[in-house]
Amino acid sequence: MSENVTLGVEHFGDPAAPLVLLAGNPTMLSWPDPLCQALANGGRHVVRYDLRDSGASTTVDPDAPGYTLRDLAADAARLARELDPRPAHLAGIGVGGLVAQVAALDHPDAFAALTLAGTRPVAPGPVDPDLPDHDGETMGLLFSRPMPDWSDRDAVVRFVAAGAAILGDDPEAARTRAERVFDRAASKEPAVQSANHLGTVFAKLDCTPRWRERLPELAVPTLVVHGRHNRFFPLGNGEALAREIPDARLLVLDDAATALPDDTVDAVAAAMLALIRTGHG
Template identity: 75%
Template sequence: MTTVDVGDVTVGMESFGDDGAPLVLLVGGPTMLSWPDDLCERLAAGGRRVVRYDLRDSGESTTVDPDAPAYTLRDLAADAAALADALGGPAHLAGSGVGGMVAQVAALDHPGAFSALTLIGTRPVAPGPPDDDLPDHDQATMSRLFARPMPDWTDRDAVAEFAATGADILGDDPVAARAIAARIWDRTAGTTPSIQTANQIGTVFSRLDCTPRWRERLPEIEVPTLVVHGRRNRFFPVGNGEAIAREIPGARLLVLEEAATSVPDAAIGEVTAAMLTLG
């Protein structure tokens, strides 16, 4: 892991594979550790240079005040384009969850920076109430998720256990979530609640300016696109991925029947293979 300066922002990143290979850029959701090690290693073994990176206010990227971000969703999209350029792009850009929102806007605002697009477990509108034709979060799941008391953010084990119980509620692997949360905690710039929740939960997105809308522009995307979505995703139900795939010309939809919000270990090979077909 290292850092690179992109304009006036420092970005935490990690690279896999040959530096001269075609670039795959993985947008953190919010930290780079939202992307499984195994997926990165398999893409690299498939002849790609894989770079996963932290969004602002997470990991080793510039952290200022997650409670009042002085940047917008479009600034995060510009960071992706600038990083792709700095690494010798164009890049196959992939985003998961909130990182998928960044990736959509980046592909629209900076089309020359990207050669392909993968969108995993995301939706075509900003955080908040969705469009009437899109399924919202499963409310029973959200009630259970947000009824839990916050952990002691200074306690690594407590934070990891909090992540594990959340994963269990969402239908993800609690063992994997516990391990990843502990690794995220180790890389977080501080233990204050605002910084920890920005890293662990991505709460900065609830305070981020995500205007203007971009869904209506999705037909402008011309690069090969893969949309991956878990059939059991209760946070962004599968209808969101189906809508994205319908609205991006020629997009391929890959529904993982046994997956929820995360790509499970058993599906990493299938997702990797699908991503490699895009270039």
């Protein structure tokens, strides 16, 4: 990567196959291993990656990130071009979905298809009046808890698992993922660990200008995946994306919340593979 930025990546499948690039939320582990393998088994070169200040990517100062959302979008485009000269299928989950939207809008030549999972069409902060905001009761429970000692692995894992239960996700799956996230972080420094587990960098990023009004410009096949019980970005956000992106398909996961459970892998992989075939002609 240029600009002295290195991104942590993991590859699945044949490097000569069409590329599926998965942007993390903020770490690559928000994309489940079985989904990555299912896409690879479908004949794709799957690369999941950590956003800056998370996982194995360049970490400088998560409390004061010296970059913008547009820089993260440019990271996605540069990485896609370095991995494969052909336009890629870009997918983003959660805050990675914000990155993916802006990347596809700002760098249209780099991408042939787009998947947006559990995300919304506006930046962190006040939501547009027509979009559902975070569920108030859930957020109250989630953020009224005392923060853990972020240098204590066991405390962090317990905190993350309990938060997953509040959000309606599987706490045991979250526990396993949190252990891996903790171990992959650049250090045990509290700011680094909280950024890895909570995506706190996004509260400090410059995410201007708005991009929602540009969504009708997207001219690539698009899949929107959203859990029906997502309390962080409620379903109306995914429905808005599917309405405003031309010809987008909406896949609602009836039993999912914010995470992608293993039992949704077959449906999500099939929908993504169908989209990829469309995107690559």
